[in-house]
Amino acid sequence: MLKNVTQYLQYSAERCPDKIAFRDAAQQLTFSQLASQSRALASAIAAAVDGQKCRPVAVYLPKGVDCIIAFFAAAYSGNFYTPLDTAMPQGRLRSIMDTLHPSVVLTDRIHHEAALEVAGDALVMDLEELCVGTVDDGVLDKIRRTVIDTDPLYVMFTSGSTGIPKGVVVSHRSVIDYTEWLAETFAFSERTVFGNQAPFYFDNSILDIYSTVKNAGKMVIIPEEKFLSSKRLCRYLDEVGINTIFWVPSALVLVANSGVLDTVCPKGIEKILFCGEVMPTAQLNVWRRALPNALYANLYGPTEITDVCTYFIVEREFSDVESLPIGFPCRNTDILVLNERDEPAADGEIGELCVRGTCLSHGYYRNPEKTAAAFTQNPLNTMYPEKIYRTGDLVRYNQYGELLYLGRKDYQIKHMGHRIELGEIETAASAYRDVKQSCALYDAQKQRIILFVAAEGIDKTALYQHLKTRLPHYMLPALIVDLEALPLNANGKIDRIELGGAYCG
Incomplete structure (x- = not known):
């Protein structure tokens, strides 16, 4: 029975010990090297936390192979990890650490002093020497026998509406379920790079x-x-x-x-x-x-x-x-499309996409209020407790029985008496020949729609005429802003917050 992602690593290390597993610009690591170095570091972590399990381990490292070693070390030690990129803004980093309260911060010599500044009471450990240290097989075997698949594997922090990041707690079971489905659906194999x-x-x-x-x-x-x-x-x-x-x-x-x-x-x-x-x-x-x-x-x-x-x-x-x-x-996942009355949406009706299944995370770390608001009882099941996750995304089924994403509930606006999906405006704009990217925002203070396009010097009149052929009058933007490129956030997505701050209000 698979109950921990380290079993994947053990199997691959036995089957393909000398095969390169991970490579960055500076180094590469075989499966056997990854397993041995992760286990050595895990032994040091276990000793540092006195054998406690399910404790947070912050990984404060630049993106690279060393992060992978740290992630698996946390898992081998019976604990969970949170990635903290060294390029993160200090304000966000401190906010995450204030919520996480890690027991250990894994870093390297170069970033040791910076890690100390945000570590609080956590023990800061440099991985260079620990990765090639002694493996305590007895301790790690004991941990392996006592972990269960619902133990957390990682806590990933996402943006919160209040400005305070929310830590999403995801278990081994959920990641294993996802990984098995991916391999089956997309035929990933040893030759996949x-x-x-x-x-x-x-x-x-x-x-x-x-x-x-x-x-x-x-x-x-x-x-x-x-x-x-x-x-x-x-x-x-x-x-x-x-x-x-x-x-x-x-x-x-x-x-x-x-x-x-x-x-x-x-x-x-x-x-x-x-x-x-x-x-x-x-x-x-x-x-x-x-x-x-x-x-x-x-x-x-x-x-x-x-x-x-x-x-x-x-x-x-x-x-x-x-x-x-x-x-x-996806396999072993069920989607509910619920209308405003928490009933299944009728054919063609727009509803909120809600999810049930093994894929659901445990909720938000040290945030029971936000967890209770997003992870709720399934309104279609009145017989026993069953959680669903309310995504806040609006969808409907098309004529093929496929789900269509229409936008966020919080991107749905009321303008001139009409409910409008800003995503529909973006789709129409992106179809214009000279538009490379687009983003539509609503300026509530001035009650106007603003369309941003990555197409510096574009003929805005021609673009507006294009939009008039595809959108009703009440969805047409009051202002079109052409930029050389749209700003992207740290995850590579269009930064709506930056655009809103600069042009709305």
Whole structure:
């Protein structure tokens, strides 16, 4: 029985001990090296916390192979990890640490002093020497016998509406369930080479990391500077043999808009998965024309349900103005579409997407109020306790029985007496030939819709006329702002907060 992700690593280390598992710009690690170094570090962690389990271990390291060692060390020690990138703003870092209260902070010599500044009462441990230290097999075996699959594996912090990050607690069982489904659905294997784009504090990275270890594949951590040039990025993908990518749509859009796929196409790419925001079909079609034999899949899900709860494998043609479905529930996951009366939405009716199943996280770390608000009793089940997660996302079914994402409940606005989905405006704008990216916001103070487009110097009158052919008058923007590029947040998504702060109110 699988009850801990370290079992994946043990199996792959026995089967493929000398195979490269993870690579960054500075080093690479085989499966046997990852297992032995993680177990050595786990022994030190277990000693530091006096054998306690389910304690928070903060990982304060730059993105790289050392983070992977730290993650598995936390799991081997019977504890859970929280990734803290060294590039995080100090304010956010302190807010996370104030909530987390870690027992241990794992770092390296270079970042030791910086870690001490935010560690509080936690013990700061440098991993360089500890990774090659002694493995206490007796202690680790005892831990292995007593852990259970509902123990937390990680706590990932997401943005909170109050400005205070919320820590989502995800168990081994949820990650194992997700990883098994991924392998079955996308045929990941030993020959799969993942090109990792997502930061490790962003849950998209979970697919790359645990699919690599479960399937004895390989994960290449793509250097951030490669994303500054689409041409260099595409060349790099082929140079290092990457054949599978799971990126946020913004990263794929930048490559599509650059035009390099016509001349420097990464021919080795076989699978292109994306998640985290809406993928514009216009830019998806650029990729599909360049790599017509690749598999394309639109994955959907918030952090609270272990990364993904629905998926859509793109097998038919879509015009540049169509919305891409988010598809169907993943295996062992059930989707409820509930209307405002908490009843199943009728055919074609818009409702909130709610989720039940093993994928659900335990809730928010040290935040029972927020947990109770988002993880509620299933209103369709009055017979026994059963939790669902309310995503806050609005969806409906199309004529094919596929789920369509329409936007956030908090992106749904009331303007001129009409309920409006800002995502519909973005879809219409992104279909215009010169628009590379778009974002629609509502300025409540001035009661106007603002449309931001990545298309500096665009003919705004022509764009407005284009929108008039696709949107009713009450959905037309009062202001169009053209920018060279839309700002992105740390996860690579469009930064709506920055745009709102600069132009709304």
